[in-house]
Amino acid sequence: MTFFFSGFRFRPRSVAAALALGLAGAFPLAAPLAPAAHAQQAGPGIDAAVAALRGISTMRADFTQIDRDGRRVSGTMTLKRPGKIRFDYGRDSDFLVVSNGKSLYVVDYEVKQVERYPIRRSPLGALLDPSRDVAKYGKLVPTAREDVLSVEVRDPSRPEFGVITMIFVKNARAPGGWELNSWVALDAQDHRTTVRLSNHRYGLSVAESTFDFDDPRPASRRPR
Numbered sequence: 001m002t003f004f005f006s007g008f009r010f011r012p013r014s015v016a017a018a019l020a021l022g023l024a025g026a027f028p029l030a031a032p033l034a035p036a037a038h039a040q041q042a043g044p045g046i047d048a049a050v051a052a053l054r055g056i057s058t059m060r061a062d063f064t065q066i067d068r069d070g071r072r073v074s075g076t077m078t079l080k081r082p083g084k085i086r087f088d089y090g091r092d093s094d095f096l097v098v099s100n101g102k103s104l105y106v107v108d109y110e111v112k113q114v115e116r117y118p119i120r121r122s123p124l125g126a127l128l129d130p131s132r133d134v135a136k137y138g139k140l141v142p143t144a145r146e147d148v149l150s151v152e153v154r155d156p157s158r159p160e161f162g163v164i165t166m167i168f169v170k171n172a173r174a175p176g177g178w179e180l181n182s183w184v185a186l187d188a189q190d191h192r193t194t195v196r197l198s199n200h201r202y203g204l205s206v207a208e209s210t211f212d213f214d215d216p217r218p219a220s221r222r223p224r
Contacts, residue, residue: 046138048178049151052168053130055175057081058206061197068192077197083119083128084211099128100211112216126153126164127183134166141165149178162187175202 059079066072075089083101094109099119106115119125126133133153141150147170154163163186171179182196 044149044178045140046135046151048149048176049138049166049168050130050134052174052176052178052180053127053134054081056202058204059200059202060204060206061200063087064196064198066194066196077195078206078210079127080206080211085128086211096213098211098213101128105213107213107216109216112218114215114217126166127180146170160188174200 056079058081059077061077062074063077064072064074073089075087075093078086078088083099085099087097089095096105096107096109098105098107102119104117104119106117108114119128126138133155134151137155138151138153141152143150149168149170150165151168152163152165155161165184165186166180167182167184168178169181170177173179179200180197182194185193185195
């Protein structure tokens with residue numbers, strides 16, 4: 001997978017894999033990124049991004065995901081601290097991406113397959129553990145507008161984990177005053193995925209069962 005991992009088998013019918021995949025195609029941000037990808041900028045710093053993410057206890061948002069060939073898929077993202085996230089592609093989808101706080105699961109019901117990855121093996125860690133990943137590995141990327149904050153997160157010692165660039169837009173109603181608007185993920189093979197968020201809802205009651213899933217594998221093939 002290119003969003004979180006490399007080597008995942010991509011099937012065109014599941015652009016959904018793009019979430020566990022990477023993005024490509026155009027990424028027309030409200031404020032275009034400047035060419036100098038690692039320069040610091042005046043104004044809000046990394047601490048603003050950390051505060052914005054840490055301020056979220058629960059969040060639900062609609063997402064649109066674009067793979068590197070421009071194919072799109074939409075759904076609902078649910079986030080709960082600490083470390084839980086679910087990307088739901090709708091009732092008719094046979095694909096699911098979910099984290100229980102320790103591992104990320106990519107569930108394909110059509111082929112009865114479950115892939116499991118440690119959170120720390122992907123850029124997703126920056127969303128789920130901002131104090132560790134954003135504060136330690138984040139760098140500001142210059143933007144053309146003061147109300148847009150762009151943060152690139154990568155671990156230089158582990159390039160295989162990929163890169164995630166998170167885009168925040170100033171919004172007084174969002175935790176920390178900055179709202180996560182979108183992100184771009186790039187893996188070690190230069191596969192990209194864009195995820196754009198909209199219709200953010202904060203502070204919802206989210207049951208722990210939201211991050212469970214029905215395992216499609218035969219009982220004999222499940223880990224013991």
